[in-house]
Amino acid sequence: MVTLTDARGRAGTGAPSTARARSPYPHWFYLPAAAIYGVLFIVPTVTSFWFSLTRWSVFDSTFVGLENFVTFFREPALVKGLTNTLIYGVVTSGAKVVLGMALALLLTSQIAARGWLRSVVFFPVLVSTIGVGLTFTVLMNPERGLINQSLAVLGIDGPGWLTDPSWALLSVALVDVWKGVGLATIIYIAGIVSIPAEYFEAAKVDGAGAWARFRNIILPLARPATATVIILSLIGGLRSFDLIWAMTRGGPGFTSDVIASVIYKQYQAGFYGLSTAGNVVLFLLVTAIVFPLSRWLNRREVEM
Template sequence: MKTKKERSMYPVWFVLPSLIIFVIFFLWPIISSLYYSLTVWNFETAKFCGLDNYKLFFSEHSMSSSVVHTLIYAFGTSALKVILAFFIAIFLTSKIKTKGFIRSAVFFPNLVSMMAVGLAFSYMMHPTKGLLNMPIQALGGTPIDFLGDPKTALLSIILTDVWKGLSISVVIYIAGIQSIDKTYYEAASIDGATGWQQLKHITLPLVAPSQNSIIILSLIGGLRSFDLIWAMTGGGPGFSTDVLASVIYKQYAAGFYGLSTAGNVVMLILISVIAFPLQHFLNKREEAIQG
C-alpha cells in the first residue's frame, strides 16, 4: 500500500524527464544567450559590457535594416503561400483526371534542398545568361538584374521561397479540405448555392485550422530564414537582402560573438512577440468560426 506522499510524487516521475530536457535544451540556452549578449566574449573570456551590443546592433544601418528585411520577407512569403496554396488545393481537390500527377509535381520542390534551389535560381536569374532573361532578350527587352538590383533582389528571393515552400502548404490545405463533410456541399447545392458561395461560406471557414497552421509555420520559417538568402545573394547587393539570420552569421564569422549573440536574442524576441499573439488571435478566430 503506497503512502500519500508516494502517491503525490507518482505524477512527478512522468513529468521529470520532459522537464530535464526542457531545462537543458531550451531554458538554459536562452538564459546563457541573454547573459553572453551582454558581454564581449570569446572562447576564453567574457567581459561584461551592458547593453552596448544592442546599441551597436540598432545604431548600425547594415544590421538594423535586417529587422525590416526580415519582417518583409516573413510576411511576404507567408501571405503568398497562404493565398496561392489555397487556390491550388481547391484545384487539386476538384474532379480533374490528372490531379494525382499534378499533386506529385507540386510536391516536387519540397524534395530539393534549399541550398540547391538557391543556387539553381541564382543561375536562372543571371542578368545576361539566365534562363529567365533569355525570353526578355529574345523579344528585344532589357535584361533584368534580379539579384543585382537592390530594388528587385529581396522580391526575387521571396518568390523563390514561395515556389520552394508552397508544396507543404498545399498538402496541409488538401488534408483540411478533404476532411470537410460532403453533406455540407450537398445541402448547399440543394439550396441553390453557387460554387463561389460554397467556397466562401463552407470551405474557407471550415479549413481555418489548416490555414492557421500554414500561417504560423510559414511566418516563423520566414522570420528565421537563412539558407536560401545566403545561397542566392549572401545578403547583397550591399545589405539589401540581409536578414537577421544572415547578419548573425556574418558577425559570428567575423569574431564578434557578443554582437552575434545579441542578434540571436533580438530574433528570439521578434519571433515571440509576433508568434504568440498571432497564435492566440488565430485560435480565437477559429473558435468564433466553429462556434
C-alpha cells in the same frame, strides 16, 4: 434510488480517479521530455541572454550591459536587416497562404492526374534549400540565365534578379515561396477534404455557386489550416537564412540582408557579443509576433 447528481459525484470522485491520482507514471513520463527540452532549449536560451550582455570570446568575457543592443540598433546595416526580415516574412507567408489555398482548391477538384499533380507541387519541399538556392542563382543570372533568355525571346528585357538592389530581396522571396508552397498546399488539402460532404450537398441543393461555397463553407471551415500555414510560414520567413545566403549573401551591399545573415556576418567578423545580441533580438521578434498572432487565430477559430 441513485440520482443523477449521485452518479455524477461518483463518476467524478470514484476509484478510477483516485487510482489515477495516486499513480506515479504520468508525472514520471514528463521527465525525459522535460530534461531534453531544458538541455536543448532552456539552457541555451538563458545562456544566450547572458552572453548578449557581454563582450566575449572563446576564453573570456566582459560584462557590458546593454551596449551590444545599443550598437545593434545604431548600425544602419543591422536596422536594414531587421526591416528586410519583416518584409520577407510577411511577403513569403502571405503568398504561401494565397497560393496554397488556390492550389489546394485545384487539387481537390475533379481533374485528371490529380495524385500526380499533388506530388509535383510537394516535390520542391523535399529538395535541399542550398541546392534550390544555387540552382536559381544560375537561372536568374542577368546575362546567361535561362529566365532572362526566355524573357528575351518574348521581347522583354529581364531585370538583374539578384544584382539589382530593388529586385534582390523580392527574387529570393519568390524562390522561397516556390519551395515552400507545397507544404501549405498539403495542409490546405487536408483541411478541405476533412470538411463533411453534407455541407457541399446542402449548398448545391440551395443553388449556391462555386464562389458561395468557397466563401461560406471552405474558407471558414478551413480556418485551422489557414492558422497553421500562417504560423509556420511566418516563423520560417522570419528565421530564413540558408536560402538568402546561398543566393545573395545579403547583397548587393546590404539590400537583401536579414537578421540571420547579419548575425552570421558579425560572428564571422569576431563580434561574438553583438551577434549573440542579434540572436536575442531575433528570438524576441519572432516571439512578439507569432505568440499573440497564434492566440488570436486560435481564438477566432474557437469563436467560429
